[in-house]
Structures are given as C-alpha cells and as structure tokens.
Amino acid sequence: MSKPRVAIFDFACCEGCQLQIVNLEEEILNLIDLVDVVEWREAMSEQSHEYDIAIIEGSITRPEDAQKLEVIRSRAKILIALGACATIGGVNKIKNNFDLNEVRECVYGKDAQMPHLNTEVTKAVDEVVEVDFKIHGCPIEGSEFAQIIRSLLVGKTPFVPDYPVCVECKAKETICRYEYNEICLGPISRAGCGAPCPTAGWRCFGCRGTVDDPNVEAAQEVMEKYDLTVDDLKQKMVLFNTK
Amino acid sequence: MSVSTVTKEQFKSFVAALVDSDQNVVGVQAKDDKFAFGELTDANALRLDYDVTILPPKKYMLPQREALMNFEVAGAAESVQPDEKMVLLGVHPYDMIAINQMDELFSQGEYDTHYMNRRNNITIIACDVVTDSKNVFAASMNSATCDTGYDILLTAIGDAYVVDAATDKGQALVDMMSGANEATDADLKKREAVHEKNIAALNKHELECKPSFLPKLLEKAYDHPVWEERARLCYSCGSCNQVCPTCYCFDVQDEVNWDLKTGTRCRAWDGCLLTNFATVAGDHNFRKKRADRFRHRLYRKGKYVPGKIDGQIACVGCGRCVTACTAKIANPVEVYNTILETTELR
C-alpha cells in the first residue's frame, strides 16, 4: 500500500502550530515513516499534484487566499484545519471587532491602501471550504494531533471532544479558578487540550473555541453570582471567540 | 482484632516506616490551599486534618483513564489486569461509604475484574473528619461516621489516635506500630465524642427529611419545575459527575500506537450531565434537554442507584459537587428540599 500523501499549507498565523508538530520529536519520526509529506510551495507549482490529506494552518484574510484554499480543497481527499487560526479564526478575528480601514491604518500607517495589504474580514477555514476534521487549539496540543493523525491512518474517525474543558480540568484535580472568584472560560470551551491553563493556575481563555452548544446565557447570569459582570466575561471572550 | 491508641508522633513514625518500605503509599496532602490524595513520599506531608479532597479516592479504584486490554489492530486482545498493591491513608467516612457502594456495584451481576482487582489490592486506613469543609452535609446523609469497609479506622483524640483494626490486613499494620496500647475506656469515650461532634457538625446543608425517604419523594417529583429552574444555568460541564465519589459512568475508547499495528482499549470517566452522554447514531439524543440530564443525576443519587444496592442513598454528602459546580446549581440538598417544600406528600 502506498503511503498517504500529506500536504501542509499555512495562511495567516504565527506558524506556532507547525512548531508543535516539530516538537513531537521522536513521534514525528514515526509520522514521517508512515506518510509522504509534500511541501506546500512545491505542491502548488505542480498542477497535477494530488494529496490524500491537506492540513491547513492559519485563517483566511485575503481574497486570493480563499481562491488558493478552494484549489487545495478540490485536490484533497481529507482536509484538516489545524490550530485556532484555522478552526475558529483565532486571534486574527479580533480585528473583526474594528472597522477594517482603521485596522489597515493602525497596522500599516500610510501604506494602508497598497493593494497587497488588502485585508478582509477574517474567516476560519470552514467559512470558506468544507472541513473534514479540526485540530483545535492555540497552539495545538501535540498529543491530540498525534492521536488524530493515527486515527486517520488506521481508518477510524478521530475523537474530538464536544464537552467543556472543565471535564479534563477536574480529572487533573486542579483548583477551580472560580474558587478565587476569577473568570474562567472552561465551562463553555471545547476540551481536548487537557486543561493546561487552569492546571498551571491561569484561567482558560477559550483558545479551542466553544463546545457545540455552549450555555452562554447561563454564563452571563452566573457571573453575577461571583460579583463579576457580563462585560468582564465579554472581555475574556474577545481574544478567541469573536464571530 | 484490636482497638488501640498511639500518639500522633508514634503514628508519624509508623507512616515514615511505611513510606520507606517497598509499599506504595498514598495519602492526603496539601495542594495550595486545598487537598488531594497523592503518592506519599514524606510522612510529614500527610495531612489527616484535611477538610475534603478535590477528587475522591475513587481515582485509585476507577482511574480517570485506565487500560482494559492491549490488542493487535483488527486482531486479538489481551486483558490488562492491575495488580499493584497500595496503602491508602486518610479516607473520610463519607468516602468510605461511597467506596463500599461502588464495591457492590462493580461486583454484583457481571464481576468487573479491573475495578475489583484494584480495590482488593488496596489497604484502606480511614480517618474520622477533623476539620469540616465548607459544603459537607454527610450528617444529613448518615455518613458522618462509618463502620465497615476500612482495614483501619483512625480517630484523632487530642495528640493521639484511636486505631481500630477491622481486618487481618489492618491488624498486621497495627502490629507494626510501636507504642500502640490497648485503647482505654477514656479513649473510647473521647472517640465517641468525636463521632457525636461530627454527626452534628458535618451538616452545612441540612436535608429536611431522612435520606431513606428520598426514593419515595422522587416518585412524585419527575415533572417538578425545579429541574428546569436550575438546569437553565447548567453548562453541561460534568464537574458534578467528575468530583462525585459515587459517580462511576465510563466511556471506552481505542487508542492505536504509532506502529499502527498495536494499541490499547481504555476506559475513561464519563458523566451523565455531558451533552452527548445518551446520543446514538443519527444524532438522536435520548436526554436532549439540560433539565433531563440534571434530573437524571439527582434521580441516580436518590432513587435509581439505591434500587440496585438495597436502598442505600448514592449521595454521601461530601459536598464536592456543591463546590465544583461553577453555576452554583448542583447542591443536592437544595434540590431535594425545594421538592420537599413544594410537593403534596401523604
């Protein structure tokens, strides 16, 4: 049986998720044994190229990116969105809270109107093309990436939790941030990361996006029970959960 | 089997010797300003004056995640049976009662070797509560004290412990304690006083009926508005399940190794409050509403599980779910009392 061909593409992101893959060290050697990794630029120049698995990192912020992504989709059997930028738009979406011209002015000053700096509303990958699987997180969790890839290679549907971070946080016996009247987005955020933030004493800021059916109305009412306000909560959510 | 008394200093020497031996010793230790069971490497770290641990000791009989079998992909499997021995130090009476219930549930009907092997390999040194936690209501659930399940029960009286050996395994350990003398009548009186104190004090939330009445009460509460009123704020986060000493639902998942030829079938804690706990193919969810799932937990504790274990109520009043629920809705006493106050009972 020929090895599955894997191509990795990056759009707007910090490439931190690719770093997480590289950090898998010994495991990455296993992976390289099992698949053929095709570098993305190479793949794009050879029009005939097909790949079994396309991994997309980063969010879509320019019209030409969207076109490129559509080509990738048409050539890939399985398309995976990797990391928060790709799965939910990630931190790149913060700019959607502002007027786009303002964003351009602010970032590029007088060069703002140059055509190559054209910026659009930030989109997650699944807002542009159909996504088969999402590997959440900012950055992704290496062991979850490995689990999902192994599942795909063995022909199994990868397991991606649809329950909140609290499940993994409690399993690790962490002290809940709410015991200290601190806001934590764990109760509405998607698990899978193993709750590293609360475990280290920080609140979860929801880098994996929300569960499918987050009880956001409850969150707003619950805040009052801790003498916190809805605004406190919204402030925490803007980082990763801007629509 | 004996009831003896040792000074706290002597007991500490005993724990130090235990830690130094090749036994695996687990005990309660501080975790910031809270407490947790963990491997004990220093007798000084043992905190038998703790109020409550974040997770109950069930994690040693039913770990968060455990291997059930190793397999060849698409081929045969070989059972993984735990066989590690352990001394578990500092189990409170309410947790002891919860363990007794779990022992019954995992051994009745189909005998679960994974749970039972772990359980049978654990020697339990229980201890009466010294400091009450902020949400404990064990007294309301008749579990402020316990009288079975442990190998040894410790009761702190001043600067000594009354050491009650209940099994041969326990007696063997007591025989290792230097300075252990037969408990005097005065010591036993003091122990009695501790029990009386705990029966009064471990009651931060007071259930307004006898726990044995709960199954009857719940017969009339299925359509009570309390489920909807409370579950409106439920995050379906399952924290109330995870921290509960009597929750034992689990999921089973296969993990494949990098060789893609071998792997492990694991079981992991699950929780009936989680959205997809009862979802089947075609996305049909048999417990779709938050209120349905919220109600299920309180029926499990107050009616369904009691039906499997001779009426024992499956809430031992540890108060952990009260603390863990970030929405502050999970308190079983508040729920049961609301029903009591608003239901016509004949």
Place this chain on the structure above:
Amino acid sequence: MCECSNGNKDIYLPELCTITKRRMLNGTELFMHLEKDSGEDFDYIPGQFVEASVAGIGEAPISISSSPTQKGLELVVRNVGSLTKVIHGLEVGDKLGIRGPYGSTYPLEEAKGKDLVFICGGIGLVPQRSFIRYALDHRADYGDITILIGTKCHEMRLFREEIALWEERKDMTVMETIDEGHDCWNGNVGVVTTLIPKVESHLPNSQILVCGPPIMYKFVLMALAEAEVPQENIFVNLERRMKCGVGKCGHCQMNEHYVCQDGPVFRYSDLAHVPEAI
C-alpha cells in the same frame, strides 16, 4: 497478564470470530455470518445482542439476527459511524471481536400456543428475524405467525429473498409496506401502522413484538391501544447508547432500567412508569 482474576473472567475481553459469509442487503446494510475461532458454537436466545468490535476502531452493540436453531451467528450492520464503516470494509476471513450475548430475550416460552404478530420498522426486522426463524423452526409450538414490515423506500428493503420465501409459505402471513411509492413496487404504500388493521389474528390475544426506530413506537403503540391489545401482550425491543453491555457504564440507562440488562426486549406494561422509554 492473565485473563481471569479470582476465577472471574474479564467481562470486557472479546472473543475472536471469523467472518464466513458477507453480502450487502441494500446500500447501507451489511449481512455477516460469523463463526468462533475457538470452534465452539454461540449460545444465545432470540432478542439478545452482542458487543461487536474491531480492535483499534471501537465496539458497538449489534443485535443477533440468526436463530440458535442454526449454526453460527448472523449480524446486520448499518454504516452509520466510525466502527460500522470499518466493519463494512471487512472481507470473508477477516476477524471481528464478539462479547456476549447480553440482555433480555423474547418470550419464547410464554408465547407458546399463541398467535405471534411481528411489527418491524426498517432495521427493526434484524433482531425480530431471530425469533421469526426460531418460531418457524418450532412451528408446531406457536399459533398464527404474522409479520408486518415497514421500510422507508423500496431500495432499503432487507432480506428480500427470505421474505419472498416466507410469503410462499401457507403457515404464515407476511405484509410489507413502503413509506414512499416506487415504480417497481406494487405492494402497500404507507407507514407500518397502516397494516395493523389488516391483521387477521385476534390482536388482543396475540403476542405482539415490536422493533423499529424511536419514532415508530409511539404510533404503533397508539394503534395497538386502539385495537385494545393489553400492554402485557406487547414486547418492544429498544435501542440506547451502550458502552459496556453489562450494566456498569451507565450509558444505556432509561430511568431506573438498564437497556443492556433489563432490555433490550421489554414487556410494554413494565414500561408504564418509565417516562424515558418511549
């Protein structure tokens, strides 16, 4: 590592079986015949299910479709998810892990001498076939046998050849209907409940066995209530999420009942105070 502990077997350990026959019954349902690698035969009663698994992929409860009067075990698997997709890719000679049988059974003894009416919706025919075949192999023990089968569309019909053979028999009645009409179908059109008034057996005295998708039960049970069938005479075969199959994992619970142990076959009158059931 040993397989037993204190003389107790590991209840989660599957036994390897080999697929000896396989064929697609329609676009989504795969029929399989299995034999144990140990050479022993399967020991089960109609109504029960097994936990079927492919190591590395997962495990799922699957109804037994064969009758203990025949050799081997027959299963029908619908391609709906992770495991079932992989099972659909298996060939003759490939292995499947099997645990069980588990759960309650059809009332084989109690039904003796009585008329049997099977009401099957879609894949609900699969477990019913176990009792149907058993009853046909013990034909003298039972009264009239009537089988009502409802399927969504013509293409989805299961066990077509076998049903054709049943239709030819003089000692049983088979009525089929499809929800949506089709050119190559000249039989009944409409949901399965439309067949109930056509049954010639005296319904209130028959043993009625019902199995189908969740929504079907409500309508069938309403129709049976109208026909004044006592609830004691109705048996339903229910499906729930299951993980362990042995009353531990909690997934299949339906109020105080465990579908994996108290079910999957329930006497309808026992479910009167089980609001989560139907």
